[in-house]
Amino acid sequence: MNVWQARILHALEERKRTQGYRVRQVAEQNDHCLNFASNDYLGLARSPELIQAWQKGAELYGVGSGGSSHVTGYYEPLQQLENQLVKWLGYERAIVYSSGFSANQALIQLLIEKDDWIIADKLSHASLVEAAMNSEGSFKRFAHNDLDSLKRLLSKIEHDKAVLTITEGVFSMDGDEAPLQDIQISTQRNQNNWLMVDDAHGIGIHGKEGKGTCDQYGIHPDILIVTFGKALGVKGAAILCSDLVAEYLVQQSRALIYSTAIPPAQAYTLLKSIEIVQKADEQRQYLQDLILYFKTELKILGIENQSNSPIQPIIIGSNEESLRVSQVLKEHNIWAMAIRPPTVLANSARIRMTLNTNHTQENIDHVIGALRHAFGG
Numbered sequence: 339m340n341v342w343q344a345r346i347l348h349a350l351e352e353r354k355r356t357q358g359y360r361v362r363q364v365a366e367q368n369d370h371c372l373n374f375a376s377n378d379y380l381g382l383a384r385s386p387e388l389i390q391a392w393q394k395g396a397e398l399y400g401v402g403s404g405g406s407s408h409v410t411g412y413y414e415p416l417q418q419l420e421n422q423l424v425k426w427l428g429y430e431r432a433i434v435y436s437s438g439f440s441a442n443q444a445l446i447q448l449l450i451e452k453d454d455w456i457i458a459d460k461l462s463h464a465s466l467v468e469a470a471m472n473s474e475g476s477f478k479r480f481a482h483n484d485l486d487s488l489k490r491l492l493s494k495i496e497h498d499k500a501v502l503t504i505t506e507g508v509f510s511m512d513g514d515e516a517p518l519q520d521i522q523i524s525t526q527r528n529q530n531n532w533l534m535v536d537d538a539h540g541i542g543i544h545g546k547e548g549k550g551t552c553d554q555y556g557i558h559p560d561i562l563i564v565t566f567g568k569a570l571g572v573k574g575a576a577i578l579c580s581d582l583v584a585e586y587l588v589q590q591s592r593a594l595i596y597s598t599a600i601p602p603a604q605a606y607t608l609l610k611s612i613e614i615v616q617k618a619d620e621q622r623q624y625l626q627d628l629i630l631y632f633k634t635e636l637k638i639l640g641i642e643n644q645s646n647s648p649i650q651p652i653i654i655g656s657n658e659e660s661l662r663v664s665q666v667l668k669e670h671n672i673w674a675m676a677i678r679p680p681t682v683l684a685n686s687a688r689i690r691m692t693l694n695t696n697h698t699q700e701n702i703d704h705v706i707g708a709l710r711h712a713f714g715g
């Protein structure tokens with residue numbers, strides 16, 4: 339066995355030993371199940387209107403962009419998409435990336451230099467944490483949603499340093515929201531402090547016309563990240579920012595310059611998706627009612643959480659037990675994932691249940707019955 343094999347085998351064995359081994363399932367194998375695992379909160383991923391838009395986009399422009407947006411990839415629908423995002427979300431510019439992961443990496447990698455600081459919420463998404471750890475700046479995390487912890491960290495940094503404070507609108511594994519107004523106030527201590535909010539899970543769900551969690555809280559962070567693979571039902575992401583930052587990205591962002599632009603058919607579909615999302619007030623209200631119903635029923639089971647979003651975690655603790663509960667749900671034809679460390683903190687393994695507009699109260703009653711069974715009630 340060579341050094342590579344020994345190292346890899348050891349890592350895999352370790353995952354197995356701690357019940358953290360991941361197995362991917364072909365989605366169709368769960369077609370008979372109620373899907374409580376997807377981030378497709380508004381049920382748009384299979385919407386006939388979007389499928390039609392994709393087909394039309396493919397006919398008009400093709401399925402591949404043929405190059406980065408600096409070469410052949412900047413098709414009209416992509417330019418229109420950036421303009422539509424600017425208008426919808428109220429920023430000077432929007433730059434589209436192929437994923438939220440790469441948008442977060444790109445932004446942090448480009449902005450942060452030696453002597454700069456990144457101060458991020460402890461539960462920030464892996465894409466943010468990884469980029470911060472790989473950056474040349476200093477990186478510290480504040481306790482989750484804890485303003486005192488944030489202020490303490492900020493107070494130790496000299497005022498002439500560039501500081502990027504990072505949080506999320508809706509946290510991906512807990513579903514709770516950041517206290518955005520207070521965070522914005524704390525970071526406005528001087529103009530060298532920029533606030534970045536990743537609203538991957540809030541866009542389309544919160545705020546007027548689905549503008550997201552920042553709109554709901556009435557704040558305007560310096561950098562806003564939105565992704566298209568969740569409520570918008572498609573895939574991709576955008577960085578919303580000033581003209582200055584956008585030009586910097588266009589000139590120097592390697593993930594933009596050296597990566598193929600999203601297919602024009604995808605951009606065309608996203609134009610339609612945003613249009614649908616903007617008008618989806620009724621669906622958002624339906625989802626909120628469903629969330630409230632689910633939370634109320636969970637409470638009767640003795641399970642409480644802080645989330646008012648479609649992400650409803652059932653925190654269990656041990657990996658083994660969360661796998662067991664997920665299996666019981668599966669036996670009741672419910673697809674919900676056991677999420678284990680390192681995706682979540684140690685000893686906080688959970689079932690991450692996500693609600694969407696395709697669900698009904700009867701579906702939720704079924705889930706509650708299965709959970710009662712799983713917990714021996």
Ligand SMILES: Cc1ncc(COP(=O)(O)O)c(C=O)c1O
Pocket residue numbers: 436437438439440442463465506510536538539565566567573574575
């Ligand atoms: C908060 C957050 N940011 C970024 C991402 C990455 O987005 P994408 O799936 O578009 O790469 C995710 C995805 O799960 C997320 O939850």
